[in-house]
Amino acid sequence: MAAGKQKAPAPPSAEKINSRVWFYSLLLTLQYGAQPLISKRFTSREVIVTSSVLTCEIAKIICALIFMARDGSLKKVYREWTLVGALTASGLPAAIYALQNSLLQISYKNLDSLTFSMLNQTKIIFTALFTYLILRQKQSIQQIGALVLLIMAAVLLSFGEGSKKGTSSGSSDQILFRGIIPVLVASVLSGLASSLCQWASQVKKHSSYLMTVEMSVVGSLCLLASTSKSPDGEAIRIHGFFYGWTLMTWIPVMSNALGGILVGLVTSYAGGGFVIVSALLVTAMLQFVFEGKPPSLYCLLALPLVASSISIYQKYPYRINEDLLDDKISATVEYRRLLVTDKEMLRIWLDTNLSIWP
Secondary structure, eight states: OOOOOOOOOOOOOHHHHHHHHHHHHHHHHHHHHHHHHHHHHHSOTTSOHHHHHHHHHHHHHHHHHHHHHHHTOHHHHHHHOOHHHHIIIIIHHHHHHHHHHHHHHHHHTTSOHHHHHHHHTTHHHHHHHHHHHHHOOOOOHHHHHHHHHHHHHHHHHHHHHHTOOSBTTBOHHHHIIIIIHHHHHHHHHHHHHHHHHHHHHHHTOOOHHHHHHHHHHHHHHHHHHHTTTSHHHHHHHHHOTTTTOOGGGHHHHHHHHHHHHHHHHHHTTSOSHHHHHHHHHHHHHHHHHHHOOOOOHHHHHHHHHHHHHHHHHHHSOOOOOHHHHHHHHHHHHHHHHHHHHOHHHHHHHHHHHGGGOO
């Protein structure tokens, strides 16, 4: 009897994938929740923002290349990669993300961790806006309601933080102009860049790891070019690139870089809504444990709004009306039939059926 055919390797079981998702989600929750706190705690005010952002981008490149080598896609990219394709897909998002990261670094230092994390979620609003403008991607009624909740939370937090009088961390003007406004502008930029990345992944078929490398390289070049005229560039020339750095400064830098990789791993298997909501709770807990700061009244009021908004937004995506889609398909078939067989009937049919198409 002939020897049986060699069995192909079995795909990973559902339990294995689920356990992997939970593991990645747990790591991302801890990273996302702790990032504002450790950035504020381990990055002194003397650290030059550009040096921190540049180092983080280099760390992202190294991490992404390691993962690409591990999954075997690095050789394929080496054969097929072109400069024109990279600049078309990743050039503009990279420049936007570089500016966004600089604004976030400024905001970290002037807001408490929980307020920063919640205001940072307003990027969902601008992502929804730009994906509609660029990709014509619609939102469901529930998602629109979720965005309204998020806007209410942002207004509540901005009013609460902006009305604070002189605190140990600075005046109300400093909180507004170096805390609230930078994170909100960063959210607008994040929404635009996310939409452009989504366009690139759909049209240009770029993998998330490749886009990470390309955007980090282009973003780093943009930052380096800006140092010729910027105050940060002057500070680097006078004091040196690593001015104000300690060994502890590397912790938020590496955490931020690994967080970017974890986001890709989690969202490739499941949505990130649960992670974001859990991370907000982790941020609140860590802020209380390590800084002795209980959440303010405004934060306590805004937290359920943000959590509900994210949960609803992830749970109820826009779905095409299947009945309407069937009507459109049937109408297209009938249109083509009449176009060939009966032009007069086609004219009458068009008068009664044009309402099918919005």
